[in-house]
Amino acid sequence: MANEDLHQQLANMRKSFLDEELLDEQFIQLEELEAEGSPNFVEEVFTLYFRDSTKTLESIGQMLEKTPVEFDKVDRALHMLKGNSASVGANKVMNEVIRMRDLIEEKNLESCNATYEQLKKDHDELKEKMEAFLQLQKQVKAAEKPPQGDDQEPVSGTESS
Secondary structure: OHHHHHHHHHHHHHHHHHHOOOOOHHHHHHHHHHHOOOOOHHHHHHHHHHHHHHHHHHHHHHHHHOOOOOHHHHHHHHHHHHHHHHHHOOHHHHHHHHHHHHHHHHOOHHHHHHHHHHHHHHHHHHHHHHHHHHHHHHHHHHHHOOOOOOOOOOOOOOOOO
16 A cells, blocks of 8 residues: 555656656656666666766856856857756756757857856756655665565475474
8 A cells, every 4th residue: 555655656746747847758768768677777867967967067157157258168068968958858957958058149148147047946956856756766666575585485394383
């Protein structure tokens, strides 16, 4: 029964990610790859995504602080972040990146800075929610595992008395 509750919580979280457009169908495809025999695939992909995207965001922030701003370098970093975000289904982050790239093209530094702040918030929100999701997913997997020792051969003669 508790396992059913965990599954329902996980399903509700997944649905909220999609309803809020935090994630898109690419995320569902990643989950399907995990279901096909790569345990922890989604966790590994998001661990790499957050490691790389956090560094990229920090780099973008540093570039925006320099005078003069080298918009072409910022755009290249944003382009990479857009691709990485699309590959994991990070829809909200990707949409903010697209918005910021448009502003970079206009060389609108004030709007770029404001959009950058929103981008960081969206990224942090995704990271926080994904960490909670992955933690819940681990609980579901742990609840599905047989208790330790059940996979061993029964020892004969231990029940006779």
